[in-house]
Amino acid sequence: DSGVTQTPKHLITATGQRVTLRCSPRSGDLSVYWYQQSLDQGLQFLIQYYNGEERAKGNILERFSAQQFPDLHSELNLSSLELGDSALYFCASSVGQGMNQPQHFGDGTRLSIL
Amino acid sequence: GNSVTQMEGPVTLSEEAFLTINCTYTATGYPSLFWYVQYPGEGLQLLLKATKADDKGSNKGFEATYRKETTSFHLEKGSVQVSDSAVYFCALGAGGGADGLTFGKGTHLIIQP
Numbered sequence: 327d328s329g330v331t332q333t334p335k336h337l338i339t340a341t342g343q344r345v346t347l348r349c350s351p352r353s354g355d356l357s358v359y360w361y362q363q364s365l366d367q368g369l370q371f372l373i374q375y376y377n378g379e380e381r382a383k384g385n386i387l388e389r390f391s392a393q394q395f396p397d398l399h400s401e402l403n404l405s406s407l408e409l410g411d412s413a414l415y416f417c418a419s420s421v422g423q424g425m426n427q428p429q430h431f432g433d434g435t436r437l438s439i440l
Numbered sequence: 441g442n443s444v445t446q447m448e449g450p451v452t453l454s455e456e457a458f459l460t461i462n463c464t465y466t467a468t469g470y471p472s473l474f475w476y477v478q479y480p481g482e483g484l485q486l487l488l489k490a491t492k493a494d495d496k497g498s499n500k501g502f503e504a505t506y507r508k509e510t511t512s513f514h515l516e517k518g519s520v521q522v523s524d525s526a527v528y529f530c531a532l533g534a535g536g537g538a539d540g541l542t543f544g545k546g547t548h549l550i551i552q553p
Contacts, residue, residue, distance in 0.1 A: 328483060359541075368545045368546065369529065369543040370543075371540025371541060371542070372540070373540075382540060384540050416483055416484070418484075424533075425471065425533025425541070426491045426533065428474065428486045428489055429486070429541060430486070431484040432483050433482055433483040434483050
């Protein structure tokens with residue numbers, strides 16, 4: 327058990343809809359990262375938050391947004407969903423924001439767009 | 441930009457065989473290097489890491505050495521078990537400020553009894 331909790335585990339919705347994925351980091355971790363895992367693109371970094379502030383952006387679409395709340399949990403919002411957004415979305419957390427620190431991953435949310 | 445290249449597999453071995461999964465990287469600066477393992481239906485688990493050249497990371501019988509001269513971080517294990525069957529990801533974290541990890545495409549390892 328990594329200590330990172332993601333909900334829901336599975337999400338099935340239709341094109342054009344909007345969903346929210348939730349992540350609670352490990353106790354004591356201040357950084358939260360979001361990744362997308364798909365068969366064709368592999369694991370891609372989307373965005374990072376540190377102590378409530380956005381710190382880095384990767385390959386995140388404009389239709390996607392995220393935030394980190396004062397209690398350090400984070401939400402990833404996906405809107406105007408397309409078939410290609412079907413993927414496994416992982417949240418990870420680390421104590422600080424430096425890249426020499428290991429990231430601890432949740433079990434992911436599997437998003438299926440019908 | 442940063443990139444990681446690893447053999448995709450599947451790699452099929454018999455129990456107690458020697459394992460090598462190759463990983464090479466391209467990065468600016470001095471990245472940290474990681475191996476993560478993903479079991480079916482689960483998230484990624486950190487297997488080992490190395491933060492500077494010539495560092496050797498090790499865990500659960502797995503080892504990898506950070507080779508700056510060959511930009512490599514190959515994963516090895518002397519005697520694999522059926523329970524090692526999983527997908528293995530090599531990843532790098534760029535040195536300096538905040539950013540996400542850059543992952544290879546993953547190597548699916550199958551160990552047969």
